Amino acid sequence: MSTDAPTLVDVHAHFVTDRYVSAARAAGHDQPDGMPGWPNWNVADHLALMDEGGIGTAMLSVSSPGTHFGDDRAARDLSREVNEYAADLVRRYPGRFGHFASLPLPDVDAALREIDYTLDVLGSDGVTVETNAHGLYLGDRRFEPVWAELDRRRAVVFVHPTSPPGHDAVSLGRPRPMLEFLFDSARTVSDLVFAGVLLRYPGIEWVFTHGGGALPLLADRMELFRGLIAEPSASAPSVPDQLRRLWFDTAGTPFPHQIPALTTAFGSDRVLYGSDYCWTPAAVTARQIASLDAAQQPTPDTWRSLTTHNALKLFPQLSQTVSNR
Numbered sequence: 001m002s003t004d005a006p007t008l009v010d011v012h013a014h015f016v017t018d019r020y021v022s023a024a025r026a027a028g029h030d031q032p033d034g035m036p037g038w039p040n041w042n043v044a045d046h047l048a049l050m051d052e053g054g055i056g057t058a059m060l061s062v063s064s065p066g067t068h069f070g071d072d073r074a075a076r077d078l079s080r081e082v083n084e085y086a087a088d089l090v091r092r093y094p095g096r097f098g099h100f101a102s103l104p105l106p107d108v109d110a111a112l113r114e115i116d117y118t119l120d121v122l123g124s125d126g127v128t129v130e131t132n133a134h135g136l137y138l139g140d141r142r143f144e145p146v147w148a149e150l151d152r153r154r155a156v157v158f159v160h161p162t163s164p165p166g167h168d169a170v171s172l173g174r175p176r177p178m179l180e181f182l183f184d185s186a187r188t189v190s191d192l193v194f195a196g197v198l199l200r201y202p203g204i205e206w207v208f209t210h211g212g213g214a215l216p217l218l219a220d221r222m223e224l225f226r227g228l229i230a231e232p233s234a235s236a237p238s239v240p241d242q243l244r245r246l247w248f249d250t251a252g253t254p255f256p257h258q259i260p261a262l263t264t265a266f267g268s269d270r271v272l273y274g275s276d277y278c279w280t281p282a283a284v285t286a287r288q289i290a291s292l293d294a295a296q297q298p299t300p301d302t303w304r305s306l307t308t309h310n311a312l313k314l315f316p317q318l319s320q321t322v323s324n325r
Contacts, residue, residue, distance in 0.1 A: 006304050007056030007322055008289075009311035011158065012209055012251045012274025014063040016041045017085055023078055027069030033163050034175040041278040043089060047096065049282050053289040054304070055275070056322045059315075060086045061100040061128040063279055064162035064181075068104045068133065075104035079114055087122040095321030098125040100158045103146070105133040111146050119153060125315060126156030126205075131181075131188040135165040138188045139195030151201035156314060158207045161185045177279075182213030189215055189243070190222055194229055198242050205314060209274060210252040212243075216265035219243050240265065247314060249274030250307065254288065255295040259303075268299065272314070273307040 021038050031037060050058060062082050068075035079102045086099040101118035103111040118124040127150065129138065136142065138159070150157055161181035164170070171180055185208055192198050198206075208215070223239040244266045250259055251274035263271065273292070275285045292303045299306060312319050 006302070006308045007054050008273045008304060009308055009315065009318060009322060010050070010055045010058040010275045010277075011207060011247075011272045011311060011314075012249045012276050013046070013058035013060055014039075014041070014276070014278050015046070015060050015086065015089075016062075016278070017082060020062065020067075020078065020082055023074070024065060024069065029065050029069070032065050033177055033181075034167075034171060034173075035177065035279075036175075039278045039281075043093070045282070046277065047093070049275075049277060049285060050096065053275075053286060055273075056308075057096060057098055057318055058275070058277075059098040059100055059125060059158070060089065061158055061160065062102045063160055064130055066105075066130045066133075066160075066162065067102045068107065070134075072104070072107045072110065075107060076110045076114075079104040079110075080117070083114070083118050083122060083124065087118075087124065090123075095318075098315070098318070100124065100126045100128040100156070103127050103129055105129055105146070106136050106142065108142060108145055112149055115146070115149055115153075115155075119155065125317070126158055126207075128158040128160055130160055130162040131184040132162060132164065137191040139191030139193075139197050141195075147197055147201045147204065151203040154203040154205070156205045156207060159185070159188065160209060161213070182210055185209060185213035186215045186218055189246070190218075193222065193239055193242055194226070198245070199236065202245075205247060207247040207249065207272065207314075209249050209276075211250060211254060211258040211262040212246075212248045212266070215243060216261045219265055244270070246270065247272055247310075250288075250292065250303075251276040251280070252288075255291045259295070268306060270310060271307055272311050273304075 067079040083101045090097045101124040103114050105111050161184045163176045164184045219240045247270045249272045277285045
């Protein structure tokens with residue numbers, strides 16, 4: 001990478017701890033989401049990857065299957081543990097890491113307490129939730145208190161895909177991240193749209209992964225069906241217009257097709273860089289960054305400078321640290 005190339009802000013970066021993996025395995029997640037096993041992760045390897053790829057700051061989060069494995073009390077304790085671990089990394093490596101706090105959904109009361117603690121005490125940069133919480137999608141009315149509080153705070157909500165309910169019947173024994181994650185992102189966005197959550201809580205900054213999954217191809221179809229589901233208000237924005245207010249990252253296989261489809265549907269001013277490391281191995285992440293740097297530029301900006309500029313709009317607190325790298 002050229003030394004004068006802009007540094008990236010990675011909004012989709014994961015970590016695991018020994019205690020977290022042990023808790024997940026004890027709950028039956030030996031092959032999480034149908035993957036062969038758990039990735040290895042440590043801070044030194046992560047920083048080396050960032051330096052090699054020109055990533056200035058990585059926003060850490062826990063990936064699927066999240067922190068709630070069926071027991072509310074255990075989920076509260078595990079969420080607090082991983083959140084404090086990540087916050088400590090942010091303090092120890094200033095400017096290199098940020099953090100999206102895990103919430104123990106579907107336990108709403110505990111999630112509200114964790115929002116208060118992580119955003120007010122730990123200083124987390126936002127929160128992360130999964131596309132569904134034990135089969136409850138994000139438009140479910142039971143989650144309204146969570147969205148109301150995050151809207152009041154104008155918080156960033158990073159939505160990571162997870163396995164859908166009944167996944168054994170549709171995944172055909174293959175890893176769910178290959179296909180099911182992309183459809184579950186589209187499914188939960190459609191639920192947010194048709195439940196009216198995006199319009200009721202405009203202060204939330206939603207970030208969705210993998211170029212929106214299947215959304216760029218389905219937005220017009222969702223709009224077509226909107227009139228069949230309910231009489232649309234004359235003043236309500238169309239489905240594509242609502243989706244243009246969301247943020248999307250480049251994790252996965254961004255070029256040559258994924259991100260051009262996204263920007264054709266929703267524009268480029270809310271596209272963010274995402275590596276999906278450590279679930280995406282370092283060598284694959286390096287190839288993904290190379291594809292980003294080699295791709296045809298969408299504007300006079302490079303993809304690197306465009307995604308970094310967009311990230312600084314979403315996270316203005318990073319402006320000083322990113323500009324100094």
